[in-house]
Amino acid sequence: MKQYDIVMIGAGPAGLAAAVSAYDAGARSILLLERDSQLGGILNQCIHNGFGLHTFHEELTGPEYAKRFVDEVRKRNIEYKLNTMVINISHEKVITAVNRSDGLMEIQAKAIVLAMGCRERSRGALNIPGYRPAGIYSAGTAQRLVNMEGYLPGRRVVILGSGDIGLIMARRMTLEGAKVLVVAELMPYSGGLKRNIVQCLDDFNIPLKLSTTVINIEGKERVTGITLAKVDDHRKPIPGTEEHYDCDTLMLSCGLIPENELSRSMGVQINPVTNGPCVNESLETNIPGVFAAGNVLHVHDLVDYVSEEAASAGSAAAGYAALGTNRSARREIPLETSGGPRYTVPCTIDPDHMPEKLTVRFRVGNVIKNKAVSVYFDQDRIIHRKRPVMAPGEMEELVLTKKYFNEHPDLSKIRICVESV
Template structure:
């Protein structure tokens, strides 16, 4: 039975939401509720049946459902309320939540702390303005994954995949396993956007050709996809005339990026970062609206689920503490800025006192790959606060650096810190 008021409500039961709910409960929040739009817990992990999850968290190579199952089982033992097959329609900045579901109808709930963990959505053909007809047979990789792995149906027989993101490559292997033909993977960038590991074990292993610097020029077919026309792209991202090739296929899968899902955040008045598409967060994962926290892909798109879990735990702990003590920041904060070859840094804002308690993890993505040794440097103007060596950086892999407790004094002097990635 649902209560009218909760200590912590978590919206979304993917890896971030599950971790947040578990940690909120363990931190001492009495009444915790998880709202999930699917009919079961686990989020997108349930359709990610491949392995490669949990190497950081559990030091084991787990499948997505197995990784999820561990958290689902833990949650079950903690007396956390769950509302499944439910949609949070609206959230106010005072943390009044409107939810609807077939099982419980239309309900209004209040919560002391709210965790936004809605994850992300896939970019569509429309967002990349893919020309051509609009037939059946154009799917985002995730939608196809759901059909194949959960619903039990194949969305096509012969595929072209646009985008070398991880989901695209993993689907290439998955479809091959189920007897489909994957003609090609096209990538508009001059480099792989997913992990190299997936290139080897999903594409190379099954002789699926990858063409970098290529994209889909147009989709052909009125009712169902009949072919796509591919084209090579030059250095300025312009199609090169004369390089067009018609590739017969009945399905085009798109793996062209993920966007944090923040419609509810917006309704709650949470300020969003145009670069990440997610909320501005501080080191507690608190957003610009007091008492509203955010974790996981809703903040920025992660590369590994383990980091999502970690963010969820951090967020759940702080949400619970907020619910219990309603503690506030004293306002002495430093802004984190993206410097050379850095797209963004999470958290966006850091409490100057946070270093008194522990080192703070900074996470970022680079703009361009550097296949050579680099420094990741945290700067206060011209003064270097800390740095870390990396052997290489790639946009597909997040970069992490700890801001150590020893940086406490340097941080007190700063109003803004920037992070840059430069060649060694």
């Protein structure tokens, strides 16, 4: 059995950044396992720009952003295997993977960074009624066909869901010669970034219909039409509001689901809100030495934050691999939420193991205007910051510094809430 100090499961943005940072933290025995034929993950099909503003202070395309990290990996001679599928990870961190050249292999890791990313919610999971013809694509699948293979999956397109990939694909399909008729969104607000609504829909006169869903798919062989309807406050279609569209394609951008089947089967505890692992301040799961970062942990809107998060996981993994199990006992101060935030990453904090400044990320469940985000250490409000607008489509973050913890040695819980200014 091969042995490595740290194995990254996935070599998309999270796996790459984690590997680089693990190396820089002193680790040398590092392996990246990637199921696709190149490093970089989904970034390779994201040929639009807008990546890297935070990290590199310039606008890059997805492949360019990936290349920055791939170059860093190559510079450090970090080992990787492409076209390699991990089929199992044991609780003892034995990874079973398969590819054409090595066959079936078992790898013992000291530490693991889970970086498998996410998948798109399918038509089946949405339970949209109607026929099941060709021409129903998730936005990411269509993106792959168009951007990597040059094929047009349809000419008259209706998009359900205003997630970022859907918005990006509305523009892409238009540029490639298709007619995007409408983007429908079940919720009363968009699921994507504001800048994507402006640049991908408004600039191309593509209407966005909020509180609207698909109630029927027509076409026995290929999609021939779909029916939209407005929904009420309980997201139930309102009779009499039906609108029919002749189209050959229905594209879905209705949310992303972290791919944690491997994590679950090895015994990683999953947060039902994020569908990602519950992690502590080091992004470590309930299994010591197993870390998670990127979209497998919680779905991000900006890759810059994926890289930042994964770098923390990578250096924490290097620390674990160096120390092994000879660690001091850990404290777990829970983070709780109320009044808006749906979850936090991390879920718990050990002040003795946190960095000087710890970023806590969360999303709200609704559009919230003119409120403030507050952080309570037990009964003490230590942060109170006004936010003009918060929306579910945009990830929020705040920074907790070590100083606060030093001032609260007997802290039992942290609460993050949205409250009046």
